[in-house]
Amino acid sequence: MEAFIDVERVEKVFEVRRKTGFLKRERRRVRAVDSLSFTVARGEMVGYIGPNGAGKSTTIKMLTGILTPSGGRLRVAGIDPSRERTRLAHRMGVVFGQRTTLWWDLPLIDSYRLMHRMYRIPDARYRENLDRLVEHLDLGELLDVPVRQLSLGQRMRGDVAAALLHDPEVLYLDEPTIGLDVVSKTKVRDFLRQLNAERATTVLLTTHDLQDIEQLCSRVMVIDHGRMVYDGALAGLHEAGESERTLVVDLERELPPIEAPAPARVVRVEGPRQWLAFPASEPAAALVARIVAEYPLVDLSVREPDIEAVIARMYADRTDRAVP
Ligand SMILES: Nc1ncnc2c1ncn2[C@@H]1O[C@H](COP(=O)(O)OP(=O)(O)OP(=O)(O)O)[C@@H](O)[C@H]1O
Numbered sequence: 001m002e003a004f005i006d007v008e009r010v011e012k013v014f015e016v017r018r019k020t021g022f023l024k025r026e027r028r029r030v031r032a033v034d035s036l037s038f039t040v041a042r043g044e045m046v047g048y049i050g051p052n053g054a055g056k057s058t059t060i061k062m063l064t065g066i067l068t069p070s071g072g073r074l075r076v077a078g079i080d081p082s083r084e085r086t087r088l089a090h091r092m093g094v095v096f097g098q099r100t101t102l103w104w105d106l107p108l109i110d111s112y113r114l115m116h117r118m119y120r121i122p123d124a125r126y127r128e129n130l131d132r133l134v135e136h137l138d139l140g141e142l143l144d145v146p147v148r149q150l151s152l153g154q155r156m157r158g159d160v161a162a163a164l165l166h167d168p169e170v171l172y173l174d175e176p177t178i179g180l181d182v183v184s185k186t187k188v189r190d191f192l193r194q195l196n197a198e199r200a201t202t203v204l205l206t207t208h209d210l211q212d213i214e215q216l217c218s219r220v221m222v223i224d225h226g227r228m229v230y231d232g233a234l235a236g237l238h239e240a241g242e243s244e245r246t247l248v249v250d251l252e253r254e255l256p257p258i259e260a261p262a263p264a265r266v267v268r269v270e271g272p273r274q275w276l277a278f279p280a281s282e283p284a285a286a287l288v289a290r291i292v293a294e295y296p297l298v299d300l301s302v303r304e305p306d307i308e309a310v311i312a313r314m315y316a317d318r319t320d321r322a323v324p
Contacts, residue, residue, distance in 0.1 A: 003039035003075075004170065004202050005063065010036045010072035012058050012226075032058040034226035035072070042169070043200035045192075047213035047234070049311070050223035056206045059223070060172050063204070064094055077169060090119060093163030097175030100159055102147045108158050109143040112165060119166040126165065133161040136191055153184025160188065164195070170202040171195075177209050189215050210311065222311070243305035243313070247276040247284060252296035260287060272298070280305050 012033040020026045033055045040046055050056050061067040062074055065081030065088055074081060079088045094101075102111040116126045134140055137157040142150060150158060156176065163171060173192075177185045193216060195201050205212060213220050213234060220237065222230040230237060237243075249258065250273050257266040257274065264278035264287050278287055284302050291297060 004042040004044075004077060005038075005040035005204070006073075006075040007036055007038050007059075007063075008073040010059075010062065010074050011070045012055070012062060012067060013070045032226050033062070033069075036223070036226065036228055037072075038221060038228060038231060040202060040204065042202055043196070044219065045196045045203040045217050046205065047217035047220040048204055048206045048223065049208070049210075049213065049220060054223045055226040056223060057174065058226075060094075060174055060204070060206060064088075064092060064172060090166060091169050093166070093168035093171045095156075095159050095163045095171070095173045095176050097156065097173075097178040100147065100155060101162055102155070102158055104148050105146055107144045107146055108139065108150070111147065111158075111162060112143075115162055115165050121166050125167065129165050129167060130161075133164060136194065137161050138187065151184075153180045153187070156180060156184065156188060157191075160191065164201075167199075168201065170204070173203065173205045173207075175207055175209075176205070177207065177212055185209075185211075192216055237311065243280045244277040245280045245284065245305055246303040247278060247287060247291075248301045248303060249274045249276065249291060249295070249297065250299040252298055255295070258291060258295060261290065 010033055011031065014030045014032055016028050016030055017025045018028060036055070036059065048056055048059070058067065062069050063076055063081055065083075065085030068082040076088060077091055079091075081088050102108065103114065112130060115121070116123075121129070134143065137160060139154075139157060139161060142154055142158065145154075147155060147158065160176065176192075177188055180188065189212065192203065192205075196203055196216075203216075205217060207213065218233060220230070220232070220234050221228060222237070246267075247264075252272065254272050255274075257269055258276065260266065260276055260278075264276050266274050267277045268275040276287070278284065288300065291300070
C-alpha cells in the first residue's frame, strides 16, 4: 500500500521558560513528540487519540506545515509540509473544532467566496463542490446568515464545508464534534463516512469522543507522552489495555460464589445473580461450559469491556516527559 502520510522517527522539542523566582527563569525542554513513526495509506480514515498534552495537535501542526519537526522525516503526498506549505495547502483541508476558519461577521457564503479566490478554485469546480456540500451538510438556509449567529453545530458544518471546497485529498479534523448535540454529531459523522467512501478522502481524526472513532475509524492510533502506544484496530485495544469482559450469571437460587478457574473470578454477587470477570482476550466458551455443567443455571450474558475504561487504563500509566 502506498503511504500517503509518512512519518518516520519524528521529534518535536519545545524550549519553554518558566518563572521560578523574582528574576529567575528556568529553561526547560518539552519533548512533545518523541520518535514518532506511522504511515497512513490514501483513502484511510484513522482515529488519533491520547490524553491531554499527549502531542496530537503538535503532530497535526507538523503534518500541515505550521510547525517544523526538530528531527526525523515527514512527508504528505511526497511533500515536506514545512518546506512547501503553500503547495500542500491546496491538497489538504483542516477543521479545528475549537476555532473557526470562517469570517465571523460575514454571511457564510462570503467566507466560501473568499476561499474560492484564495485557493484559486476553478469556477465550475467551486460551483459543483459548493452545491454538493450545501446539500449534504444541510447548509441551504444558512448561507446568508452571519457566522456569529450560527449555532455551534451549524458553524461546525459550515467549517467542514469550508475545508472541502477545494477538493483536498487529505482532511485533518481536530475535535470535530466537540460541544455538539447528538443530532449534529450524527450529521457530521454521516457526512464524513460518506465523504471517505465516495471520494476516498484520507482522514486523520483527533477526538476525545470515542464514539467518533467507533463509528468512523477501523484503525486507531493512541499516542501518549509523544510516543505511539498503540496502532491497530479499535477492537484490539481491549487486549492492549488488558481489559476484562464480564459474564453475568443468573442461577436458580442464591449460592456461594461460583468457583471459576483463574484468572476468571466472581467480582459481585446479588441474590441469585453473580458477575464474573475474565480476560477479554480469552473466549468465554470454556468458562460458560464449566458453569453450565456444575451450576443450576437460568440465564447468562457476556458484557463487553467499556472502551473508555480500557483507554483510561492505558493512559493511567504515565511518567514525566521533561527532558533534562
Ligand atoms: N508552542 C508550544 N510551546 C511549548 N510547549 C508546547 C507548545 N505546544 C505544545 N506544547 C507542549 O507539548 C505537549 C503536547 O501538546 P499538544 O498540544 O500537542 O497535545 P495534545 O495531545 O494535542 O493535547 P490536547 O488533547 O490537550 O489538545 C504539551 O506538554 C504542551 O504543553
